[in-house]
Amino acid sequence: MAEKEPLVSIITAAFNGASFLRIFSVPSVLQQSYKNWELIIVDDGSTDNTAEVAEQFQKADSRIRFIKHNSNKGLAAALNSGIRDAKGEFIAFLEQDDVWLSHKLEKQVEGMIRNANSICSRTLCWVADLQKKWIVNIDMAVFSGIVVRCRVFKETGFFNEDRKLSGMQDGDLMASLASKYAQNDKNYILYLNEPLVIFTRHADSLSSRPKNNSRKFIDRYAAICEKYDKTEFANDKNIKPFLYFWYSHQGFNFLFLGDGRSARKNLEKSLEFKKNFSAMVLYLFSYLPKSATWFLYAGMNEAKDSMGNIKVFKARSKFRDDYKEAEALMRQMS
Numbered sequence: 001m002a003e004k005e006p007l008v009s010i011i012t013a014a015f016n017g018a019s020f021l022r023i024f025s026v027p028s029v030l031q032q033s034y035k036n037w038e039l040i041i042v043d044d045g046s047t048d049n050t051a052e053v054a055e056q057f058q059k060a061d062s063r064i065r066f067i068k069h070n071s072n073k074g075l076a077a078a079l080n081s082g083i084r085d086a087k088g089e090f091i092a093f094l095e096q097d098d099v100w101l102s103h104k105l106e107k108q109v110e111g112m113i114r115n116a117n118s119i120c121s122r123t124l125c126w127v128a129d130l131q132k133k134w135i136v137n138i139d140m141a142v143f144s145g146i147v148v149r150c151r152v153f154k155e156t157g158f159f160n161e162d163r164k165l166s167g168m169q170d171g172d173l174m175a176s177l178a179s180k181y182a183q184n185d186k187n188y189i190l191y192l193n194e195p196l197v198i199f200t201r202h203a204d205s206l207s208s209r210p211k212n213n214s215r216k217f218i219d220r221y222a223a224i225c226e227k228y229d230k231t232e233f234a235n236d237k238n239i240k241p242f243l244y245f246w247y248s249h250q251g252f253n254f255l256f257l258g259d260g261r262s263a264r265k266n267l268e269k270s271l272e273f274k275k276n277f278s279a280m281v282l283y284l285f286s287y288l289p290k291s292a293t294w295f296l297y298a299g300m301n302e303a304k305d306s307m308g309n310i311k312v313f314k315a316r317s318k319f320r321d322d323y324k325e326a327e328a329l330m331r332q333m334s
Contacts, residue, residue, distance in 0.1 A: 005036040006113075008105055009088030009150070013078035015044045017096035018053045023333055024200065025094050026057050026064075034105035037092075039064045040082040045072035075166050076159035083153055091150050097200050098144035099333070101325050104196035108147045111190050118190040119181050120174075121147045125197035126326045127308065133334060135326060137308030138315045141197040143170040148177075156180050164223035167216070175228055175242045182238040195315065195322055198329060214253040221250035225269075234273075244274035252282060258290035 012025055021041065029039050041054040041064065054066040067081050083091060090109060094100065108121040125141035128134070156176045159169055181188040225246050233239045251266035263286040270279050285296055316323045 005034065006090060006109065007088035008034070008037045008090045008092055008109060008147070009082075009086035010037055010039045010092045010094055010105075011042065011079060011082035011086065012039065012094045012096055013042050013044055013075055013082065014046065014050050014054065014096045015072065015075075015078075016046045016048045016050060018046070018048045018050045020097040021050065021053050021057070024099050025096050027332075028100040028102075028329070029094065030061065031102050032100065032105050033103045034109060037063060037105065038086075038088060040085055041066050042078040042082045043068045044074070044078040045069045074161060074163050076161040076169055079169060080158045080161065083150075083158060086150060089150055090147050091153075092147045093143045095144050097202065099198040099200070099329055100144070101196045101198070101322055101329070105147075107192060107194065107196060108190075111192060112147065112149075115187070115190050117185050117187060119149055119152060119188045120177055121190040121192060123192045123197055124195040125199040126195045126312075126323075128198050128200050128326070128330055130200055130202040130333065133330070135198075135312050135323075135330070136201075136305065138195050138311045139199075141195075141199060144199065145197045146170065146173070148173075152177065160227070162223070164219065165227070166220065168220050168224045171224060171242060171246070172227070175224075175233075175239055178238040178242070179233065179236055195319055195326070198326055200333075214256045217253045218250055218257075221246045221253070225250065240273040244270045244276065244279075246270075247273070248276070248279045248282070251279070251286075255282060255286055255293060258293060260286040260288075260290075260293075 010029055012021070014021055026039070026041075029037065041057070043050045043054055043066070051066070051068055058064045058066045065085065067085060069078065069081070079093070090112065092105065092108075104123065108123065112118050112121050123141050123145040124138055125145055126135045127137035127139055129136045160172060165172060177188065225243065228234070228239055228246075229243055234243065247266045247270035251263045251270060254260075254263035254266060264283060267279050267283040267286065270276070271283075285293055288296070
């Protein structure tokens with residue numbers, strides 16, 4: 001690491017997340033091997049004791065700052081408040097219920113210093129099911145695995161605060177970066193092939209995917225498709241993979257709800273941007289009766305879980321130290 005470590009501004013948007021801040025996210029920041037950071041906790045109008053917990057951390061460590069919204073303004077507005085207050089050269093995001101491994105920031109900052117053209121860095125993550133109390137998969141980390149150069153937000157603009165896009169901030173940011181930087185430098189993102197984040201699934205998380213969350217996913221995917229499915233974006237080869245992903249996942253959620261017609265409409269749209277075998281299979285599923293669709297859906301989930309377990313088994317030896325640390329952190333969270 002360089003003699004003078006650049007400041008990293010970490011932004012955590014919190015809403016009714018007192019217990020998560022206390023046990024999950026903030027302790028993992030305090031344990032980072034990289035020390036030159038500031039943590040900005042933005043309480044977005046919580047009704048629990050999130051503010052009290054954040055203030056306790058602020059009093060204990062001068063690197064922690066606290067911003068409070070008097071009302072709930074939405075995730076994007078909370079993130080933008082943090083960005084405006086940030087003083088760092090780099091900005092990292094950490095969701096209130098996720099956890100960083102201790103060397104996460106150090107490895108990402110070192111990598112971005114070595115690769116001066118990199119605009120953004122991303123890592124892999126361990127997917128932890130807190131109800132099952134074990135790690136069930138290894139995947140690309142989403143919001144909590146992203147570090148960007150602060151100047152990005154001056155060049156591309158802040159997060160869109162339209163409430164319809166709530167929860168799509170990671171995809172919106174990555175699509176915005178692709179549109180702005182990919183044509184000039186294909187290596188604008190530095191991918192670290194190492195799981196440095198624990199992404200948690202629990203009863204209150206959207207990713208737990210109970211039935212009533214499918215409508216939320218559909219609305220959010222529809223909003224971000226509406227934003228990017230325009231001539232200036234749709235003809236951009238760097239945006240097409242995003243549109244494929246959003247339309248196909250919208251179709252999948254319609255299929256999950258038993259709405260075959262809407263599923264087909266979105267899956268057809270996804271195939272305009274990318275020909276993909278999985279989307280074609282889902283398209284065929286949409287013609288089946290709802291009962292059969294449910295049977296196939298259950299089978300797909302079992303297959304996905306099995307594949308996840310296999311990936312974790314392989315990763316345990318490849319990333320032995322990371323896995324041991326992740327297991328230890330899981331025990332602390334229990």
